[in-house]
Amino acid sequence: MKVVSTNKGKSVEINYHGKIVKTGIYKYPVKEGIFLGKEDVKDDSVIDRRYHGGIDKACYWYSEKHYEFWQKRFPDLDWKFGMFGENLSISELDEGEIKIGDIYEIGECLVQVSQPRQPCYKLNYRFDCDTMVKEFIQAGFPGVYIRVLQEGMIREGDELILKERKPGSLSVREVYQLLYQLDKDPELLKKALDDVALAESCRRDLSK
Numbered sequence: 001m002k003v004v005s006t007n008k009g010k011s012v013e014i015n016y017h018g019k020i021v022k023t024g025i026y027k028y029p030v031k032e033g034i035f036l037g038k039e040d041v042k043d044d045s046v047i048d049r050r051y052h053g054g055i056d057k058a059c060y061w062y063s064e065k066h067y068e069f070w071q072k073r074f075p076d077l078d079w080k081f082g083m084f085g086e087n088l089s090i091s092e093l094d095e096g097e098i099k100i101g102d103i104y105e106i107g108e109c110l111v112q113v114s115q116p117r118q119p120c121y122k123l124n125y126r127f128d129c130d131t132m133v134k135e136f137i138q139a140g141f142p143g144v145y146i147r148v149l150q151e152g153m154i155r156e157g158d159e160l161i162l163k164e165r166k167p168g169s170l171s172v173r174e175v176y177q178l179l180y181q182l183d184k185d186p187e188l189l190k191k192a193l194d195d196v197a198l199a200e201s202c203r204r205d206l207s208k
Contacts, residue, residue: 101197108152
């Protein structure tokens with residue numbers, strides 16, 4: 001896996017069904033790379049810190065290979081990397097292969113996988129589609145949130161080098177499926193809840 005695009009954005013006001021709200025989901029490629037801090041990307045817009053940014057969600061990754069699926073669904077959109085609000089667009093990222101707690105070296109940084117994305121309504125607005133959140137959940141391509149163990153610059157072309165993996169950890173996709181399944185496998189659920197590397201907000205949602 002390697003970085004194919006580094007993306008940032010500014011705060012944008014949107015009119016969502018008559019309500020004016022701010023969002024940082026509009027991100028676009030930047031050639032200079034990004035500086036990854038402990039709680040967010042430097043000079044990137046993070047609006048609602050209840051759900052975005054912070055220690056467990058400092059940076060969001062999305063797979064380059066998932067773009068083809070969505071381009072077929074929305075052929076008329078102006079497609080650029082960053083469409084899903086991701087700071088890093090990654091080649092060959094597979095949520096079924098990446099495990100919770102995996103530690104990667106990437107550019108100057110050392111990072112740890114913390115949870116899958118749980119989409120919010122602003123994705124509907126970004127794609128001008130009131131069913132996009134539902135479709136995103138059903139597609140099974142959540143992307144990856146990480147926490148930052150060592151800050152630094154990340155640039156296009158940087159490779160992701162797996163440095164550490166705990167035996168038996170669940171994949172990002174397995175945790176994602178647990179979040180939205182009505183009938184959850186009790187053994188998998190327990191394994192997820194017992195994993196200290198899982199983001200606390202994700203653990204709370206699973207506990208419900």
